[in-house]
Amino acid sequence: MVRTRIAPSPTGFFHIGTARTALFNYLFAKKNNGSFIVRIEDTDKERSKPEFERDILEGLTWLGMQWDEGPDKKGEYGPYHQSERFALYRRYLEELNNKSLLYKCYCTKEELEEEREMQVLSRQPPRYSGKCSARTAAEQHALEKEGRTSTLRFRIERNRKLTIKDHIRGDLTFDTDILDDFIIAKDFDTPLYNFAVVIDDHLMKISHIIRGEEHISNVPKQALLAEALDFSTPEFAHLPLILNPDRTKLSKRQNKVSLLEYRTDGYLSEALINFMVLLGWNPGGDREIFTLAELEEIFDLTRVNKSGSIFDTHKLDWFNAHYIREMDISKLTSLCTPYFISAGYLTEKEASAKHEDAKIEKIVDLERERIHKISEIPLHTSYFFLTDVEYDDHLLLWKNTSPQATQEGLRIAEKVLLSLDESDFTASKIEQKLKQAIVEGKLKNGVVLWPLRVSLTGLAASPSPFDVAAILGKKKTLERVSHALKRISSLRP
């Protein structure tokens, strides 16, 4: 039975890197008919915050990664907050203690820091000296009387070579001599990451630990701990890192790093999923577009590569634009509406009115192919539908066309538009009639169509005048045309 987990610590917003790790865990579980578990690693009481946990869960939900067990979903192996599992950890801490694999260390942070500095200075590997490893009870008592507090260190077996299989990297080998007796708990009731994670992965029967490469150095520590407790070692797969453009680990200094920030920015979860899965993995062929459901069928760990990949938003934008064009129009419209509202082009009330809704849908459908993010929808591209237009009079002139010729062209457009019934005021009908008139008048398209388009949109770049006119409706279209006509006549030849 495959069981994978994502084990974020709620000490910050849901990070893109965590999301990618979650995705690989999720896909691997789904592909193998296994379970995907969310465990909140909140042993650090100082830094863990409930709002971060909410952010993480919301991010996972937004991406569509439904978890089988987790903090809000009862499962056989709960609770799923480490903070609720302290009694469990205590039991194993005591077991280690009984086996004499644990000892109290009375060194202060300052002392340890000093020791480390000395070692680095003398080019030694920085390791704990083991000073407290053989304290007698009397010594301990004396130190405590001094007012010193202690931490719990795990006794490492020296001079051993460990080989751990990694699904992505092959065999990883470690020499226990480079390890020191690391601190696994502040006291019997306050476990630390490297200890708690081993207990939980065992108790929750996690079969595959898929996580970032930054954890490779934790592998020997955790393997030794598991061995000491007679746990079987799970399978490992260490994912390559996601990088900044300068090839350092993805950080908020250089990138937006909070997942949900991408949502507010106008990215679609489909695009993020598709983009992220291709960072360090590929299915082998030339195909690049995949839905989550498809990935659940084809994902495999053996095709994950070993080197880090840069988070390049150009490609993300391309995926996003692709999914914007593909998306169901009513779904897309509902995603776009809040942006119209916050840009001030719509009130909440208007947005929920039936006829407005139909209009917004048409606008969205027209503009979708020229935006990369849904947040761009009201910006510069479509305000002319919802507000009056403003433009420089000279913009009405196409290439070298004179004001007179432009005026004539626009009058033809006006005449055609006027002749159309309200019911015939559709994009295709308008196009057909206008082009017919252009041919009959032996004119160039641009002489008529350019000024028409500018009069309706006020922009040098916009959708076609046929589409715009149809959405604007006959009345408003003609208003704008006659307004433009007036402005042309004020132009000097």
Place this chain on the structure above:
RNA sequence: GGCCCAUUCGUCUAGUGGUUAGGACAGCGGCUUUUCAAGCCGUUAACGGGAGUUCGAUUCUCCCAUGGGCUACCA
């Protein structure tokens, strides 16, 4: 400093002991066109370096270089 990891176009990547080293994004050019976008077509661009193995290495081995991760009473 120590330990570990990585290295194919600018970016994401495919790939093989003999290939015109393939695709995608970005870039550039063109077609289409009233403009923008989309679409289509084309194009620039890569095997980090040095030894070795071999008839032949981008591919296998070693060394070097470069880059990165870790080196907490964080996770």
